[in-house]
Amino acid sequence: MNKDRKQKINEYIQRDPFARFLGANIEILKPGHSRVTLTITDDMINFHGFTHGGVIFAIGDMAFAAASNSHGQMAVALNVGINFLKATTSGDLLIAEAEEQSATGPIVLYDITIRDGRTGELVAKSQDLVYRKKEWFVVEDNIS
Amino acid sequence: MNKDRKQKINEYIQRDPFARFLGANIEILKPGHSRVTLTITDDMINFHGFTHGGVIFAIGDMAFAAASNSHGQMAVALNVGINFLKATTSGDLLIAEAEEQSATGPIVLYDITIRDGRTGELVAKSQDLVYRKKEWFVVEDNIS
Amino acid sequence: MNKDRKQKINEYIQRDPFARFLGANIEILKPGHSRVTLTITDDMINFHGFTHGGVIFAIGDMAFAAASNSHGQMAVALNVGINFLKATTSGDLLIAEAEEQSATGPIVLYDITIRDGRTGELVAKSQDLVYRKKEWFVVEDNIS
Amino acid sequence: MNKDRKQKINEYIQRDPFARFLGANIEILKPGHSRVTLTITDDMINFHGFTHGGVIFAIGDMAFAAASNSHGQMAVALNVGINFLKATTSGDLLIAEAEEQSATGPIVLYDITIRDGRTGELVAKSQDLVYRKKEWFVVEDNIS
Numbered sequence: 246m247n248k249d250r251k252q253k254i255n256e257y258i259q260r261d262p263f264a265r266f267l268g269a270n271i272e273i274l275k276p277g278h279s280r281v282t283l284t285i286t287d288d289m290i291n292f293h294g295f296t297h298g299g300v301i302f303a304i305g306d307m308a309f310a311a312a313s314n315s316h317g318q319m320a321v322a323l324n325v326g327i328n329f330l331k332a333t334t335s336g337d338l339l340i341a342e343a344e345e346q347s348a349t350g351p352i353v354l355y356d357i358t359i360r361d362g363r364t365g366e367l368v369a370k371s372q373d374l375v376y377r378k379k380e381w382f383v384v385e386d387n388i389s
Numbered sequence: 390m391n392k393d394r395k396q397k398i399n400e401y402i403q404r405d406p407f408a409r410f411l412g413a414n415i416e417i418l419k420p421g422h423s424r425v426t427l428t429i430t431d432d433m434i435n436f437h438g439f440t441h442g443g444v445i446f447a448i449g450d451m452a453f454a455a456a457s458n459s460h461g462q463m464a465v466a467l468n469v470g471i472n473f474l475k476a477t478t479s480g481d482l483l484i485a486e487a488e489e490q491s492a493t494g495p496i497v498l499y500d501i502t503i504r505d506g507r508t509g510e511l512v513a514k515s516q517d518l519v520y521r522k523k524e525w526f527v528v529e530d531n532i533s
Numbered sequence: 534m535n536k537d538r539k540q541k542i543n544e545y546i547q548r549d550p551f552a553r554f555l556g557a558n559i560e561i562l563k564p565g566h567s568r569v570t571l572t573i574t575d576d577m578i579n580f581h582g583f584t585h586g587g588v589i590f591a592i593g594d595m596a597f598a599a600a601s602n603s604h605g606q607m608a609v610a611l612n613v614g615i616n617f618l619k620a621t622t623s624g625d626l627l628i629a630e631a632e633e634q635s636a637t638g639p640i641v642l643y644d645i646t647i648r649d650g651r652t653g654e655l656v657a658k659s660q661d662l663v664y665r666k667k668e669w670f671v672v673e674d675n676i677s
Numbered sequence: 678m679n680k681d682r683k684q685k686i687n688e689y690i691q692r693d694p695f696a697r698f699l700g701a702n703i704e705i706l707k708p709g710h711s712r713v714t715l716t717i718t719d720d721m722i723n724f725h726g727f728t729h730g731g732v733i734f735a736i737g738d739m740a741f742a743a744a745s746n747s748h749g750q751m752a753v754a755l756n757v758g759i760n761f762l763k764a765t766t767s768g769d770l771l772i773a774e775a776e777e778q779s780a781t782g783p784i785v786l787y788d789i790t791i792r793d794g795r796t797g798e799l800v801a802k803s804q805d806l807v808y809r810k811k812e813w814f815v816v817e818d819n820i821s
Binding site for chain 4: 546550553554587588592595610611
Binding site: 257258259260261262263265266287288289290291292293297298299300302303304306307309310314319321322323324325326327328329332382 | 401402403404405406407409410431432433434435436437441442443444446447448450451453454458463465466467468469470471472473476526
């Protein structure tokens with residue numbers, strides 16, 4: 246992928262309003278592989294005092310969206326199965342990583358791990374299934 | 390369940406900081422059954438301009454948490470499988486409903502539907518599995 | 534749907550070799566809705582002495598396949614999320630029912646319940662996501 | 678784990694009647710990690726002529742059950758989320774592998790991959806959540 250195209254895709258992905266709203270930081274590590282970090286604030290906890298399931302899911306979803314759209318082709322989530330393994334709370338740093346597992350045809354699978362940034366322990370793990378549309382938000386390599 | 394106990398449980402559930410942060414409205418309809426409504430704002434969309442997966446999940450999770458904790462017993466999510474069926478965007482109203490399906494022992498299952506408030510169409514549908522701890526955040530009926 | 538077409542679709546679905554191998558009985562109740570029954574034998578249990586997870590899944594999958602192919606259009610499973618709620622064993626009768634939930638475009642969602650035929654209790658519950666191909670194994674209504 | 682205990686656990690797991698019925702071969706590679714192989718026969722296909730979803734799930738379930746019970750402690754499946762990625766058919770060899778991901782407390786997560794034995798391609802991938810009971814079917818290490 247040429248440098249200019251890579252940058253345009255990254256700019257498009259960085260625009261994510263909900264990621265900005267929460268203060269999440271999104272990086273594309275390489276095509277199909279991304280990382281998202283977020284420090285949990287007092288606004289992001291549930292009534293039991295733990296990090297909200299919606300926030301844990303959200304950073305996994307941001308990693309997944311960055312990875313699955315990193316080719317410049319429009320991808321939408323069909324199904325996510327997430328397992329919650331360890332509670333965290335305000336002040337904790339969460340790190341989500343998404344990696345492409347299989348990409349035969351328009352249906353693609355990603356593995357997402359969400360870890361406690363301090364201890365490295367698994368907080369949640371998910372499998373995310375995506376549908377790649379025949380639309381490109383940044384034109385294809387051989388055209389650009 | 391007596392009125393006083395019901396009110397204490399509701400107060401506990403309404404305290405959810407992330408629900409307040411997003412502006413979601415949580416109602417317990419009856420024990421094991423709840424509803425959450427949220428109007429999508431410009432902060433809650435993804436880089437494609439649609440409602441963020443994390444926001445859709447979050448209101449489902451709020452409905453699920455309200456329903457599964459509505460007995461006053463501490464419940465934590467183990468697994469959520471969510472299917473995304475229809476895109477929505479800023480300005481749309483989402484309505485999530487959670488209903489208890491089976492409650493034999495400490496493992497309980499909920500069905501969650503998330504609908505477009507205007508058309509009634511399914512936006513997402515999930516199954517959520519919960520573990521009920523032996524802790525009560527509002528003391529049991531026969532004690533109070 | 535005309536009677537002849539309905540019969541051809543049913544014949545196609547009844548041919549399922551694995552259903553025959555297990556002795557499962559498949560009925561299409563109406564388009565998008567089906568039922569499968571199976572009596573568990575000594576061959577269908579796991580090393581703990583309970584009905585094998587693979588057998589429970591299989592009859593849900595047969596119900597799902599019958600329902601999702603009941604329109605005569607080729608449908609393939611993308612994702613299944615299944616929750617196991619109650620143990621059964623040899624001699625028990627299991628009844629699986631599949632119902633279409635949403636069908637906008639090629640991606641369709643089904644809800645499957647698997648019950649103990651004697652008590653009616655939930656044994657398992659799943660959500661199944663299907664992709665409808667542009668292939669018809671029985672020609673379309675308006676053509677036939 | 679001492680040799681005698683290891684052998685007793687393996688004997689218990691090899692007794693799986695459904696695995697024998699299908700002709701599946703189960704190996705414990707090490708505690709928490711197992712492999713199952715199965716050659717697909719004409720009895721194990723669906724009405725479209727592909728390997729039945731129930732059979733693919735079953736060998737993943739056998740790998741999962743072997744891995745999660747490999748400590749001699751009774752483990753039961755709570756939830757499985759499976760993604761189907763590639764069709765196979767009669768005559769093909771399937772290889773399922775299960776690996777323990779996280780084991781804090783009684784709830785344990787496994788990753789399962791099911792591959793085409795000839796090409797190595799992913800056929801399906803699942804995440805399986807287990808509950809470990811306080812029952813041991815082979816007595817604990819420090820007791821034996």
